[in-house]
Amino acid sequence: MTPIDNDDNTGAGEGEELRAGRRRAARYVVPVAVMGVAAATIGLVPALADSGDPDLPKITAEQLIEKIAESDVQQMSGTVRISTDLGLPDLGGLESGLMSGMSGGPGFGGDGEGSAADPSAKLTELVSGSHTLRVAADGPDRQKLSLLENAAEYSLIHNGKDVWGYDSKSNEVYHSSASAGAERPEKDVPATPKDFADQALEAIDDTTSVTVGGTAQVAGRDAYRLVVEPRQDGSTVGAITVAVDAETGTPLKFTLTPASGGAAVVDAGFTKVSFAKPDASTFDFTPPKGAKVTEGDGTDQATEHGRKAEGDLAEEMDGLKATDGLKVVGEGWNAIATFDTGARGGLPMATAGGDLGGFLGSFGDQVKGDFGSGTVFKTRLVNALITDDGKVYAGAVTKDALVKAADAAR
Incomplete structure (x- = not known):
């Protein structure tokens, strides 16, 4: 080099x-x-x-x-x-x-x-x-x-x-x-x-x-x-x-x-x-014959050959409201995003087919601190702590840093 x-x-x-x-x-x-x-x-x-x-x-x-x-x-x-x-x-x-x-x-x-x-x-x-x-x-x-x-x-x-x-x-x-x-x-x-x-x-x-x-x-x-x-x-x-x-x-x-x-x-x-100019035809597009076309201009209604189908995406966005209270603690590389899911008793992921939270919990590390107890899910980059009282701490930081942030917010 x-x-x-x-x-x-x-x-x-x-x-x-x-x-x-x-x-x-x-x-x-x-x-x-x-x-x-x-x-x-x-x-x-x-x-x-x-x-x-x-x-x-x-x-x-x-x-x-x-x-x-x-x-x-x-x-x-x-x-x-x-x-x-x-x-x-x-x-x-x-x-x-x-x-x-x-x-x-x-x-x-x-x-x-x-x-x-x-x-x-x-x-x-x-x-x-x-x-x-x-x-x-x-x-x-x-x-x-x-x-x-x-x-x-x-x-x-x-x-x-x-x-x-x-x-x-x-x-x-x-x-x-x-x-x-x-x-x-x-x-x-x-x-x-x-x-x-x-x-x-x-x-x-x-x-x-x-x-x-x-x-x-x-x-x-x-x-x-x-x-x-x-x-x-x-x-x-x-x-x-x-x-x-x-x-x-x-x-x-x-x-x-x-x-x-x-x-x-x-x-x-x-x-x-x-870095040459692409041919103008590169950006041309016409829906193929028989394709189902979904319009996303506010109505989010599907059309097929000009016929509208029922459907509304608003309800599917309701799940995102859990992150309305998102905050960031720390600075620079040690910044941690945190929000409260409002759930209590651990991972809020029960499904009709079983306890998804319990299944995912088997992949995490159980931790305790002044904040109480919770589960840390680890990747090679982003880690997340979900406490038993429903709070989430996530960032490109170590498990110890997440526990320390949760303790400080107690």
Whole structure:
């Protein structure tokens, strides 16, 4: 790995010039926001092998952050490899259903409610496994993301005022309207290295170390490595590395490694990329003949060949009200999100077929403290404590940090 410049560690006593640069790039550089990662902890198995360490001019961390912030790439296309290694137990597919429910997704189509093409449900599949995406963009009004599956494809297209989701497996279409100049829909679910970088690199403060860790070549492009690490103890995050295109400043690869070591939790990167203008036809879409079309413009009513079907998603959103009182305690990498479910007596997940709470509890660690007792559910990145009196504490922090937060809130 070619050394670049590691003399610019961002310590608490360094000058205002670096701090100003950090603020100007605030929306690009932060420790992983706890709930953002919890909701979208989409990771990738390390799918890309760097093909060399190019010899590039030296650059400081501040200059590289500025390069990302000033990047104004409007047109691009390429292929992204994405996968996740959270270390979750195998629940036989149950985890995917739970994540879809947590997202507020309207269902999976078929004879049930909602649409298999709704992006709020479909894109949650990225939280586990390995995936290949094709992406294209032509300014703020035209973007396309396609999730390639076994003998099937899911596409999300934003073209002017229209947003289309199409699931070829079920032959279902989801349609809604976007305001002029809107960014790619469903931005809450990161799918490209830039999406990950935007979420993970929003702000730099004295809890963070930022350095340039050499160079790389990603998708045939020369790049610098920006390395972001927590200075605080108690975080489950080891380091975040962003490979930044040396010419355009575009993030080409995002890797998040856990403090516990081992394989990356998140590793998203381009295998192919072009900054040429995509063909206009890339963003054209007409619902295929016979497809079920669900309109998402306020009425959320399904239509098939112009005929409306009954259905309302409002009731399905009621479950999200439990998070109305969400608060964040702590700061920087040790931020912990907490809310009260209002439930008492442990995990509030009884089902008609049995006690789901008891089943999930078998995967957790029982803990006690001044707060009482509860269960900690652990992944390689995000951990959550659910107390027996219904309170939830979640963050990219250790089990001990969660117990300490619960004790402090007693």
